[in-house]
Amino acid sequence: MSAEMQNSKDEEIIVIPPRTDLKDRVLKPGSAGGACKRAIKAAESAIEELSAEFDDWMISSIDELLSKLPQVHQDGLDSAAGEEVHTIMHDLKGQATTLGYPVVAEISDTLCNLLEKTPDVSRISPKIAELHVRSIQTIVKECTKNHDDPKANAISLGLRQMVMKILKHEFERAEQQ
């Protein structure tokens, strides 16, 4: 139930008119279709220029993930190290597409999905996390960027199917208990 619906029927709801101070200060009257397109184009070009650094960013994220794996194997995915792996994977899910690796974003999403939805994360083997990290490492090292590499797509699909099976099994197990 949303917060608004929880209010008592008798409660007064105060509607405060929209503030226009920002609009008045930064909107210049007149048509700006061209300016809008130019600004977006300039931003796309700026990201393109930045893209020279993207491979280094991706490699540093993979190195960080690899450095966490021994601790995850020792303490499990429900540990501080497991949470760190989850955070890095969550970051990759959000930025890998911008960096030119949409399949890496898919794989990160698959692992995040498992860690966030499984009823008991301590039951998930650290080997599953390692498999995702190694897959990302392989794709960045051996596959072409974007969505057109069949090997990268096959790896991503295989991991997704595996995670779906694990989740199905874990939900069934939780229901039986």
Added chain:
Amino acid sequence: MAKIEFEKLRFVVADDNAHMRRIVRTLLRAFGSREICEAEDGASALEAVENFLPDILITDIKMPIFDGIELTQMIRNPDGSKHPYLPIIMLTAYSERKRVLQARDAGVTEFLCKPVSANALYKRVQNVIENPRPFIKVSTYFGPDRRRSADPNFNGDERRKTDSNAFMVGEQVSL
């Protein structure tokens, strides 16, 4: 549609990931903005909002110390916050309905899913500026009106106070 003078806009960008902050800063600078303050956790973001006094906050959800939802709740405190009406754009890799509703109920102005594109970010900033929404104040919520459009089938009592008293409140806070 009018031109946005980005050079007059001040932003705070809060994200614990330095690469993501760099991407957002690069986009905002290309739009024309020069005053961009970065924060790497919820506490630094709140401090930046109070001291830097931005026009718009762009924040992630998942951050250390306190997250983007808690940060929004702290800013949308009409009695304790220095900047309760600040437009807040939540930029996150969480796209589940549950998260979107959580962000809405905390008082977020706009929600934007990663990966971020120049076009999507521009449109959110544009919407925040061109179409400011009324604020709603009740005991359980203070923030932008969560109704984006009127429900033509609604036939219940109108409980929203839009009389002269309510407008007086609006005039007081807009000073």
